[in-house]
Amino acid sequence: MTAGFISFIATVAIYYLSKKIYQKKTWVILSPLLIAPVILVALLSITHTTYKSYSSGGQWLTEILQPATVAFAVPLYKYRHILKKQMAVIALSMTAGVTIAFISSDFIARLTHVSPNVILSMLPRSVTTPIAMAVSINIGGIPAMTAAFVIMTGITGIIIGPLLIKWLPINDKLSKGLLLGMGAHGAGTSKALEIGKEEGAAASLAMVIAAVFTLALAPVLMTFLT
Amino acid sequence: MKKVLLIVVQVILLSLFSLAGNFISKVFYLPISGSIIGLFLLFICLHFKIIKLSWVEIGAGFLLAELLLFFIPSAVGVIQYKSDMIHNGLKFIIIIVLSTLIVMLVTGFSAEFLLRRKERSKQ
Numbered sequence: 001m002t003a004g005f006i007s008f009i010a011t012v013a014i015y016y017l018s019k020k021i022y023q024k025k026t027w028v029i030l031s032p033l034l035i036a037p038v039i040l041v042a043l044l045s046i047t048h049t050t051y052k053s054y055s056s057g058g059q060w061l062t063e064i065l066q067p068a069t070v071a072f073a074v075p076l077y078k079y080r081h082i083l084k085k086q087m088a089v090i091a092l093s094m095t096a097g098v099t100i101a102f103i104s105s106d107f108i109a110r111l112t113h114v115s116p117n118v119i120l121s122m123l124p125r126s127v128t129t130p131i132a133m134a135v136s137i138n139i140g141g142i143p144a145m146t147a148a149f150v151i152m153t154g155i156t157g158i159i160i161g162p163l164l165i166k167w168l169p170i171n172d173k174l175s176k177g178l179l180l181g182m183g184a185h186g187a188g189t190s191k192a193l194e195i196g197k198e199e200g201a202a203a204s205l206a207m208v209i210a211a212v213f214t215l216a217l218a219p220v221l222m223t224f225l226t
Numbered sequence: 227m228k229k230v231l232l233i234v235v236q237v238i239l240l241s242l243f244s245l246a247g248n249f250i251s252k253v254f255y256l257p258i259s260g261s262i263i264g265l266f267l268l269f270i271c272l273h274f275k276i277i278k279l280s281w282v283e284i285g286a287g288f289l290l291a292e293l294l295l296f297f298i299p300s301a302v303g304v305i306q307y308k309s310d311m312i313h314n315g316l317k318f319i320i321i322i323v324l325s326t327l328i329v330m331l332v333t334g335f336s337a338e339f340l341l342r343r344k345e346r347s348k349q
């Protein structure tokens with residue numbers, strides 16, 4: 001209980017500290033999702049704390065992901081006119097995104113010779129953790145491993161997403177938001193909210209649609225991949 | 227202080243939606259997680275004005291602004307796969323970086339292409 005409480009407080013404190021630093025410097029390498037876990041892992045190993053006793057407190061924060069997912073209804077509702085107006089564009093580009101997420105992970109993973117159940121754990125990594133884990137179970141992956149890949153995808157996405165937007169001719173706010181929300185789920189969406197309100201709304205849409213489409217398309221896609 | 231109280235109450239309201247979603251998911255053996263069902267429930271309630279936007283707006287804004295905080299414990303959890311990460315970490319990074327890059331390019335460019343085509347056809 002005490003270890004849990006200390007872990008909780010330490011996580012929140014380190015998060016706010018890294019957020020403050022990030023606001024001053026805004027180097028992607030200093031993103032709270034990258035730097036805070038590194039500091040925490042270092043602290044755990046210095047203090048010889050097991051992950052289990054850390055997570056007894058850490059899971060309180062993970063639990064909040066549930067109402068946080070519900071909270072995405074608010075930007076969706078506020079910007080429902082975009083959803084209505086651009087329904088076809090959104091549906092088509094998201095179907096492409098979900099399909100390519102499975103195919104590209106599978107193809108590249110096969111090239112690098114990782115074991116089959118690791119490949120399966122990797123396929124749903126573009127969507128938000130609870131959905132990714134559920135899909136992972138359905139297709140025969142290791143759900144906890146999937147959770148790790150989801151996080152790695154989030155970190156990757158918030159680093160390369162803004163660079164792609166900057167360097168490539170992707171100018172529409174809708175495209176920028178869909179790119180971030182499809183590529184890097186909630187992490188990408190928080191980055192999109194940082195860029196602007198409409199980008200954030202598009203990314204929220206993308207995150208939710210990616211989750212639903214992945215659930216729906218995973219069984220179909222698996223018949224092609226195996 | 228009043229704002230903190232408002233956030234707490236609104237986050238509790240949002241949690242009720244995810245609990246309701248979990249319940250529905252369990253009862254009907256749905257493959258969709260409770261929080262996504264909760265999201266749709268809240269959207270429907272907002273749409274039919276059963277719930278006013280102002281009842282959840284501040285709480286939702288807070289949760290979305292601090293979203294990364296709730297991912298941090300899971301990110302720390304990667305250490306459970308320390309040996310996998312040491313042996314295959316580089317491969318995992320290569321796969322994830324390349325695939326995320328492809329996913330982002332395909333999604334971003336198809337949206338951009340479709341939007342431009344739509345604009346052109348209007349003119």
